[in-house]
Amino acid sequence: MTIIVETGRAHPSGNPALKAMFEDRKSVFVDLLKWELPVLAGRFEIDDFDDEHATYIIVADEDGDHLGSARLLKTTRRHILGCLFAKLCVVPPPTGASVFEITRFCLSRRQSASCRRQTRNVLVSALVRHALESAITTYTGVAELRWLQQILAFGWACRPLGPPQHLDCGLIGALAIDIKPDTPARLEANGIWSPLEDVAVPVAQAA
Numbered sequence: 100m101t102i103i104v105e106t107g108r109a110h111p112s113g114n115p116a117l118k119a120m121f122e123d124r125k126s127v128f129v130d131l132l133k134w135e136l137p138v139l140a141g142r143f144e145i146d147d148f149d150d151e152h153a154t155y156i157i158v159a160d161e162d163g164d165h166l167g168s169a170r171l172l173k174t175t176r177r178h179i180l181g182c183l184f185a186k187l188c189v190v191p192p193p194t195g196a197s198v199f200e201i202t203r204f205c206l207s208r209r210q211s212a213s214c215r216r217q218t219r220n221v222l223v224s225a226l227v228r229h230a231l232e233s234a235i236t237t238y239t240g241v242a243e244l245r246w247l248q249q250i251l252a253f254g255w256a257c258r259p260l261g262p263p264q265h266l267d268c269g270l271i272g273a274l275a276i277d278i279k280p281d282t283p284a285r286l287e288a289n290g291i292w293s294p295l296e297d298v299a300v301p302v303a304q305a306a
Contacts, residue, residue: 102225103157111143116157119165121145123207152176158222167218170203184241187273188260197236224293230278237277244270254289255282
């Protein structure tokens with residue numbers, strides 16, 4: 100597995116990993132979860148937040164094919180929790196130059212269950228390493244209850260921002276994850292951490 104970090108406006112005509120990422124996002128979020136999202140050319144799930152300010156963390160196989168990914172949005176700009184789901188938070192959600200939102204956490208359905216779990220661990224580890232190398236102190240996000248419960252159980256410093264609520268897309272909750280130097284060790288203690296020693300993750304702009 101390799102980690103690809105892409106920043107800037109993405110398009111399906113880009114590299115194969117990006118193309119497969121948008122296809123897998125359509126497969127997961129539109130076909131499987133039945134979210135009402137825009138679909139480009141009947142194949143690619145792309146929305147207004149896929150712009151020049153978005154960063155993509157992609158786990159790819161040795162051929163560069165997409166296995167899993169997440170999109171990071173700056174909270175100093177328009178983002179999903181702040182604009183669409185702020186009512187999930189008891190108090191205003193964390194924002195700032197060192198706070199990024201994790202969105203579109205996607206695992207390819209073309210993998211077996213055991214492979215998806217491995218990809219999940221690699222992707223979570225890549226997000227943590229990216230944060231530590233990019234001066235990101237906090238991730239925020241919105242998740243369906245079952246996924247939210249998994250995230251809370253990973254062992255890192257994660258906290259709900261309010262009680263889950265029934266919305267059109269299901270039982271949804273908001274959360275914040277504080278990324279600290281001991282986060283890798285906390286994830287390792289719960290069997291989540293993947294060292295990624297041979298993977299160079301570029302540093303992104305945090306402002």
